[in-house]
Amino acid sequence: MADDARAAELMKQVALVPRSEKALVTSHATKADPGYLVELAKEVALANSTIKAGACGKLEIIAQQIRFLQEQARQVLLDSSTDELINKASCNFVKKPGKVYHLYKREDGKPYLGMLSPEEWGGNPPHDFVGSYKLEYDMTFTPLEKVTKRQQEISRVEDLFAERHVVADHPPNIDIQRHTNYNIDPTRYINRPSIEGVKSRAAADPTKAGPSNGHVS
Amino acid sequence: MADNKKLPFKVADIELAEWGRKTIEMAEIEMPGLMELRKQYGPSQPLKGARIAGCLHMTIQTAVLIETLTALGAEVQWSSCNIFSTQDHAAAAIAKAGIPVYAWKGESDDEYVWCIEQTIFFPDGEPLNMILDDGGDLTALVHNKYAHLIPGIKGLSEETTTGIHTLHKMHKNGELKIPSINVNDSVTKSKFDNLYGCRESLVDGIKRATDVMLAGKVAVVAGYGDVGKGCAQALRAFGARVLITEIDPIIALQAAMEGYEVTTMDEAVKEARIFVTATGNMKIIRPYHFDQMLDDAIVCNIGHFDCEIDVAYLNANAKRETVKPQVDRYTLNNGRHVIILAEGRLVNLGCAHGHPSFVMSNSFTNQVLAQIELWCNPGKYSIDVHFLPKDLDEKVAALHLDHLGVKLTKLEEDQAEYIGVKPEGPYKPSYYRY
Numbered sequence: 001m002a003d004d005a006r007a008a009e010l011m012k013q014v015a016l017v018p019r020s021e022k023a024l025v026t027s028h029a030t031k032a033d034p035g036y037l038v039e040l041a042k043e044v045a046l047a048n049s050t051i052k053a054g055a056c057g058k059l060e061i062i063a064q065q066i067r068f069l070q071e072q073a074r075q076v077l078l079d080s081s082t083d084e085l086i087n088k089a090s091c092n093f094v095k096k097p098g099k100v101y102h103l104y105k106r107e108d109g110k111p112y113l114g115m116l117s118p119e120e121w122g123g124n125p126p127h128d129f130v131g132s133y134k135l136e137y138d139m140t141f142t143p144l145e146k147v148t149k150r151q152q153e154i155s156r157v158e159d160l161f162a163e164r165h166v167v168a169d170h171p172p173n174i175d176i177q178r179h180t181n182y183n184i185d186p187t188r189y190i191n192r193p194s195i196e197g198v199k200s201r202a203a204a205d206p207t208k209a210g211p212s213n214g215h216v217s
Numbered sequence: 218m219a220d221n222k223k224l225p226f227k228v229a230d231i232e233l234a235e236w237g238r239k240t241i242e243m244a245e246i247e248m249p250g251l252m253e254l255r256k257q258y259g260p261s262q263p264l265k266g267a268r269i270a271g272c273l274h275m276t277i278q279t280a281v282l283i284e285t286l287t288a289l290g291a292e293v294q295w296s297s298c299n300i301f302s303t304q305d306h307a308a309a310a311i312a313k314a315g316i317p318v319y320a321w322k323g324e325s326d327d328e329y330v331w332c333i334e335q336t337i338f339f340p341d342g343e344p345l346n347m348i349l350d351d352g353g354d355l356t357a358l359v360h361n362k363y364a365h366l367i368p369g370i371k372g373l374s375e376e377t378t379t380g381i382h383t384l385h386k387m388h389k390n391g392e393l394k395i396p397s398i399n400v401n402d403s404v405t406k407s408k409f410d411n412l413y414g415c416r417e418s419l420v421d422g423i424k425r426a427t428d429v430m431l432a433g434k435v436a437v438v439a440g441y442g443d444v445g446k447g448c449a450q451a452l453r454a455f456g457a458r459v460l461i462t463e464i465d466p467i468i469a470l471q472a473a474m475e476g477y478e479v480t481t482m483d484e485a486v487k488e489a490r491i492f493v494t495a496t497g498n499m500k501i502i503r504p505y506h507f508d509q510m511l512d513d514a515i516v517c518n519i520g521h522f523d524c525e526i527d528v529a530y531l532n533a534n535a536k537r538e539t540v541k542p543q544v545d546r547y548t549l550n551n552g553r554h555v556i557i558l559a560e561g562r563l564v565n566l567g568c569a570h571g572h573p574s575f576v577m578s579n580s581f582t583n584q585v586l587a588q589i590e591l592w593c594n595p596g597k598y599s600i601d602v603h604f605l606p607k608d609l610d611e612k613v614a615a616l617h618l619d620h621l622g623v624k625l626t627k628l629e630e631d632q633a634e635y636i637g638v639k640p641e642g643p644y645k646p647s648y649y650r651y
Contacts, residue, residue, distance in 0.1 A: 093323030126327040
């Protein structure tokens with residue numbers, strides 16, 4: 001009974017090709033066998049599951065990406081709120097990038113930035129220690145314990161730069177300007193100057209003017 | 218008691234050392250008294266064995282003082298006597314030279330005390346045996362917290378008026394335990410530092426802050442003491458017409474005899490464009506004065522404390538706009554403006570770089586001679602506050618003559634006898650006023 005009920009349910013999902021208006025064949029010939037219909041319905045159900053599984057797989061990846069982005073966004077907000085907290089903390093000296101400073105909290109809860117670490121205070125700083133931070137050159141603060149990681153990241157970037165410089169130091173031996181035909185002046189796209197720069201250059205030497213103001217000359 | 222994990226130094230940025238060194242070398246040329254002491258006493262090393270803890274503004278000029286002390290054989294450790302007065306490049310250069318220095322511009326009050334405490338014990342664990350102080354904070358710390366070290370301390374020299382007040386008060390109460398020399402009241406200190414120092418640094422501060430043309434302006438200087446005399450002279454030299462206010466009839470007469478118009482602030486406020494307070498007193502420029510001033514009058518102070526100008530009134534009753542650090546333009550209720558420099562604090566320090574090296578060489582040569590006197594003559598000075606002997610005061614001045622190309626006339630034997638002095642001095646009695 002249960003099988004019959006399931007078969008009936010499955011069959012609802014089977015969309016047979018609509019009947020033609022003109023009956024060219026006998027009704028017998030067009031009458032579907034219920035067993036076959038069930039088979040057909042099962043096929044459709046399987047296909048649905050496969051599609052669903054495929055879609056789910058894809059959605060799962062997107063979901064993962066969303067979760068990752070959310071985490072990144074949360075971290076960015078967290079970092080910026082830490083930076084803001086440290087920047088807002090009272091401080092008597094001019095903060096210099098590359099230096100490590102130490103955040104303390106007074107009895108009234110007000111944070112301030114000091115030059116001395118808890119160790120330099122002999123393990124007995126005058127106020128509660130919050131953390132030590134290095135001021136980076138982008139004016140963000142990196143917690144001291146993460147400084148090594150950040151250093152590694154920076155040196156990786158530096159390596160990349162170094163590689164690029166190697167390429168720049170040994171450019172391929174091709175005279176690009178001579179070997180390439182342009183409809184535009186390619187120098188416009190190399191080290192692109194400000195609008196004023198382009199204008200003044202155009203005024204000084206009309207042959208060097210870019211296409212956008214070619215009509216002027 | 219000695220701290221084994223003692224830091225070799227603590228400064229804001231050691232990378233500033235090279236810049237500091239270049240600036241120190243320039244200052245050395247302008248500090249002939251100290252450089253001459255290095256030449257005269259370098260070979261004999263009179264300060265050998267002295268462990269001097271110094272607490273005095275860690276500036277370029279002080280760096281030259283510190284290196285003079287070490288050149289004479291002393292071991293030195295340093296902190297600054299003001300949380301904001303350290304020049305970080307000077308501190309860096311001194312640290313790089315291997316001298317333990319604990320100072321940076323912008324210490325907190327706790328850090329300030331920490332810095333001073335670092336100078337008590339030397340790297341080998343031995344405590345200080347000499348004090349060089351400015352303002353009395355190191356002296357007080359040693360007397361209160363490190364009293365057990367006092368028997369080992371041979372003497373202390375004090376740089377400034379505030380510190381001298383404290384020493385006299387301590388002595389009166391029987392609390393002073395160390396023989397002390399008052400460097401502040403050497404003639405070559407207060408009569409030079411205050412007068413000639415301010416004569417150059419007042420206008421330096423006003424000019425850096427406002428770029429105002431002084432010629433033709435009416436300026437009022439409140440107080441015609443050493444500082445006021447220097448300020449009035451400088452303003453007049455620029456072509457300003459200078460008014461003086463004064464409470465002391467002798468000094469008021471001095472000002473009048475110099476050709477200054479002496480009047481009251483209530484009168485002066487009607488025509489002056491530039492206001493300078495140099496009284497050492499409070500409530501000199503009051504709220505109703507601001508209301509009567511000409512539009513965009515420039516108001517500044519060069520007296521020690523910031524109580525001469527009522528800046529608090531302006532902050533509460535006028536709209537403040539900061540033009541740049543240390544320069545504020547206030548809009549009064551009457552629509553007129555007042556420009557306040559350095560928030561009413563010392564304008565020569567806030568808006569310029571304080572006193573020039575040459576005049577500080579006078580003060581610091583006194584310091585070095587005081588340290589030599591105390592270290593080399595144990596027992597000569599009782600537990601009291603002493604002046605530096607007159608012959609040393611004269612020596613300080615003598616050391617600065619060559620650099621200026623001064624040709625000194627020699628007193629002959631009979632001439633000396635005629636005025637009752639020795640040919641080599643001292644030339645004046647201690648009560649002489651100069």
